[in-house]
Structures are given as structure tokens and as C-alpha cells.
Amino acid sequence: MRSIILFDDPVIRLQLLPFTYTRPVAGIRCGIRTIAEKWSEWFQTDISYQTESYLAHRFPIKKSEDNLYINGALCPDASFLAAIEKLAPESVLLSKENEILAVRTSSTEWSPTEKPDKLVSQIYNEPVIIIRQIWDIFLNNGAQIKADFARITSSKKSEKITDPFTHCYNPENIFIEEGAVIKAAILNAENGPIYIGKNASIQEGATIQGPFAIGESSVLAQGAKIRPNTTVGPFCKVGGEVSNCVIFGYSNKGHDGYLGNSVLGEWCNLGANTNNSNLKNDHTAVKIHSYVTGKLESSGLLFCGLFMGDYSKAGISTMFNTGTVVGVSVNVFGAGFQSKHVPSFSWGGNAEGLTEYRFDKAVAVAKDTVNRRGVTFDESDENIMKQVFDQTQNQR
Known part of the structure; x- marks a missing residue:
């Protein structure tokens, strides 16, 4: 039986942080469904993930003698589905830009970091929708x-x-x-x-x-x-x-306040009267923190707002500037506009200064937040948080 595996392109995964700290790329929601849910519905079968090792317990991979690996950032459509259904064994489907879109192989050790020179290449010339940034x-x-x-x-x-x-x-x-x-x-x-x-x-x-x-x-x-x-x-x-x-x-944004051109992860909360800016006064392109370079980089967009990772919270009347990135498990509050990048596991704000959010306290709050919704926060969730805490230590 064929296995459908959605793989994380390592370059794209880095560009999609902080959301991919806590989920595979295909776990991102765009439209009504997540990318993974879209693929599962198109194929009418369960899918699995090839993702970071620390996420594998929560998002396991299921392999077989016939593995169809699909780029987890790619949103499906009828044309692309037809192309991969025709993909022969030991073949790779590439975009016009030579990007790996799909691989069909009996190998259980295939990785997107491998060069596909041992596979028969096919080019897909139609446009595709890939969530890259x-x-x-x-x-x-x-x-x-x-x-x-x-x-x-x-x-x-x-x-x-x-x-x-x-x-x-x-x-x-x-x-x-x-x-x-x-x-x-x-x-x-x-x-x-x-x-x-x-x-x-x-x-x-x-x-x-x-x-x-x-x-x-x-x-x-x-x-x-x-x-x-x-x-x-x-x-x-x-x-x-x-x-x-x-x-x-x-996630909750239960009160008045403006949120525009923004993305919030899961288990987030915006306090009453929290607002974000999504357009600069001089109408120039919005700069945003890049996890690739560690610097502010141009998004090329006039309208670009707030990006907040899982388990993060903002106090009442918090103000976020254009292109602000808030990491995982952040508690941000205080007067004035917040910094354009608030690192994961930070506590405080621009006016008060930021300190490290103690891991034991962050876990306790996350558990309470999740359990209040009738969802279990288990050891796997805590292990993921610990990995993110350790990975982001040098950002704080």
C-alpha cells in the first residue's frame, strides 16, 4: 500500500519559523484547512510527516514499499494531483526552478537534502502554490x-x-x-x-x-x-x-482592537485593545525579522502585520508595529510599541525590558491553557517546548 508523506523542505521550514518550531510545514493552516488536511482529503487517506526529529513523536512518519514524498509547503490542486498520480517509481517531480515537488521511491531513507540524481527527473511546468514565507x-x-x-x-x-x-x-x-x-x-x-x-x-x-x-x-x-x-x-x-x-x-482575540495582515499560531491570546500596525507611514516595504539571517529583511510588502508563535500572549493595550515577529511561549506587555522581534520564551516588553521566561513556569501556563479547553498537554508537548527553549537560547 502506498504511503503519502509530506516532507519539510529545510530551507522553507527555516523561513516559516516561528510556526514550524512546533509543527511540520504541512501543519500550517491556509484557507479553511491545514495543508496536511487538504492532502488527506484529496487522496482520501491518512498522511504522515517527514519533519524534525524532535517533532517526530507527535507527527510520526509511516513508510512502506511505495513511498510518495510531497513537499509539505505545497497546496494541492487537480492539475498537480494528476501529475503525481502519473509519477513512476524511483522518480522525482521538479518545478521549473528545479525545486523538489514530489518523489516516488521504495527507499525508506530518502531525504530532501539528497541530490535527486539517482531518480528519473520530470519537470512540472504548471504554476504551483507554495507557502515559502x-x-x-x-x-x-x-x-x-x-x-x-x-x-x-x-x-x-x-x-x-x-x-x-x-x-x-x-x-x-x-x-x-x-x-x-x-x-x-x-x-x-x-x-x-x-x-x-x-x-x-x-x-x-x-x-x-x-x-x-x-x-x-x-x-x-x-x-x-x-x-x-x-x-x-x-x-x-x-x-x-x-x-x-x-x-x-x-487562540483568542476576544476583545476590541485591530488585527490586520497577520498570522497567529495555536494557544495564543491577545489582551483587550491589543492592536497591530500593518502599513508604514511612509508607505515603504515592511521589514521583518528573518530566522535565516537573524536580521530585519524586506518583505517586499506594503501591508504586513503581526506573526505570533504558539503559546504566546499579549497583555491589554499591547501595540505591535508593522512586521513584528513574536516567537513561541512569549508573555509580552507594557507601554509603547513592542520590538520588531520578541524571541521565544521572553517575558516583558520594550519599555520594561525582556527577561527569560522560566521554562517550568512557561510549561505550567501552557498546561493550564490547554487543559482548560479539555485538551491534554502531555509529555510529547513538553518535550517539544523544551527543544524550542534550547534552540532559541541564543536569541534571548
Whole structure:
């Protein structure tokens, strides 16, 4: 039986930190689903991961005599799926830029760091969507919502909106899963679809412009203003104004405040009135911390906001500048704009100064955060946090 394995390209993985400190590349959410969930649905089978050794216990690899390795940063479509289904044994599928897209081999030792000269090469000439940089997550989000929406809704029927005070524009482009509750909201799907997940709650006065997706059991607070190309993952609480953002899951932005052109990982929390800037006053390209060079590098974007790794929190009225990167398990707070890069396991803020977040305390808070949602924080999760703590020691 064939094994589908999503591999981490080592260069791309580094560029996608801090999110890939705690998950494989394919665990990134873009659109309604994560990249891994997209591939699993396309193949109608379970997939596995070839990732960092310290992540392997949580994200194991499953090999066989016929292994299909696929670049975990690549979002699937029908054309690419057809190409890899035709891929012969002991072959590699390359992009026009000579980048490895997929490999089919009986070898259980194949690695993306190997030169593919022992494999038969084929070139894929069609365009592909690869999440290479952290800002690619929100840049591609609208298109991926549309693509995921089309596949999810193709063979299913939407639940009906029964609330008489909710108004819909282009209702045929709105899909509602079982158990979702919507009250006195405005849903505008004229410019893109709106997907409302199982048991999600859209509270009174919320206004939504598609493309938009909200995951299972997430809550959109009273009066929330959701602008296009936004995804709220499962089990989140979101309020205030949100524009072109991706929130992976289990994270809270429950109060007023602006979040734009930003990405939040899992188990994050933004305190009341937290805001981020996404456009510089001089309208020049936003610079952002690079984990590759350790310096601020140009993103080439005019609009670029906040990127926050898993388990991180911001105190009330925290202000984030354009292109701010916050690492894993950070507790940031205080007056004024925060630094453009807040290293993992930092405690404090720009005005107060940063100190190291004690590992035992960080784990205790993470456990409590996770357990409060009815999810188990186990030894594997703690080991991953310890690896990230050790890897990022020289950044603090």
C-alpha cells in the first residue's frame, strides 16, 4: 500500500519559523484547512510527516514499499494531483526552478537534502502554490478559502439560517455546518464565500465580508468586524476588527482592537485593545525579522502585520508595529510599541525590558491553557517546548 508523506523542505521550514518550531510545514493552516488536511482529503487517506526529529513523536512518519514524498509547503490542486498520480517509481517531480515537488521511491531513507540524481527527473511546468514565507500564509488565504470551500461544499448541503434578523448577501455562497448558531449578523458573500464550521457561534451584530472561514466551535463575538480573506481556525474566540488574517486554532482575540495582515499560531491570546500596525507611514516595504539571517529583511510588502508563535500572549493595550515577529511561549506587555522581534520564551516588553521566561513556569501556563479547553498537554508537548527553549537560547 502506498504511503503519502509530506516532507519539510529545510530551507522553507527555516523561513516559516516561528510556526514550524512546533509543527511540520504541512501543519500550517491556509484557507479553511491545514495543508496536511487538504492532502488527506484529496487522496482520501491518512498522511504522515517527514519533519524534525524532535517533532517526530507527535507527527510520526509511516513508510512502506511505495513511498510518495510531497513537499509539505505545497497546496494541492487537480492539475498537480494528476501529475503525481502519473509519477513512476524511483522518480522525482521538479518545478521549473528545479525545486523538489514530489518523489516516488521504495527507499525508506530518502531525504530532501539528497541530490535527486539517482531518480528519473520530470519537470512540472504548471504554476504551483507554495507557502515559502510566513506572509505567504495570509497572501494566499483568500484563494485557498475559495478552493477549500469548493471541495468541502461540492457534495454537502448547507444548514439553513433560521434567525430572522440575520441578513445575507449572495446566500448561495454561504455554507453552514451542523450545529452552528448565527444571530443578528450580516454575512456578505458577494466577493467570496463564507464558511461557518460545525458548532460555531456568530454573535449579535457581527459583520462578515467573504472570503471568510470560521472553524469548529469557534466564537465570533458581538459586534465583530471581519474583513475579507480571514480565517479563524477551530476552537477560537475572536472579536474587534480583523482583516486578512489567519488564526490557526485554539487562540483568542476576544476583545476590541485591530488585527490586520497577520498570522497567529495555536494557544495564543491577545489582551483587550491589543492592536497591530500593518502599513508604514511612509508607505515603504515592511521589514521583518528573518530566522535565516537573524536580521530585519524586506518583505517586499506594503501591508504586513503581526506573526505570533504558539503559546504566546499579549497583555491589554499591547501595540505591535508593522512586521513584528513574536516567537513561541512569549508573555509580552507594557507601554509603547513592542520590538520588531520578541524571541521565544521572553517575558516583558520594550519599555520594561525582556527577561527569560522560566521554562517550568512557561510549561505550567501552557498546561493550564490547554487543559482548560479539555485538551491534554502531555509529555510529547513538553518535550517539544523544551527543544524550542534550547534552540532559541541564543536569541534571548
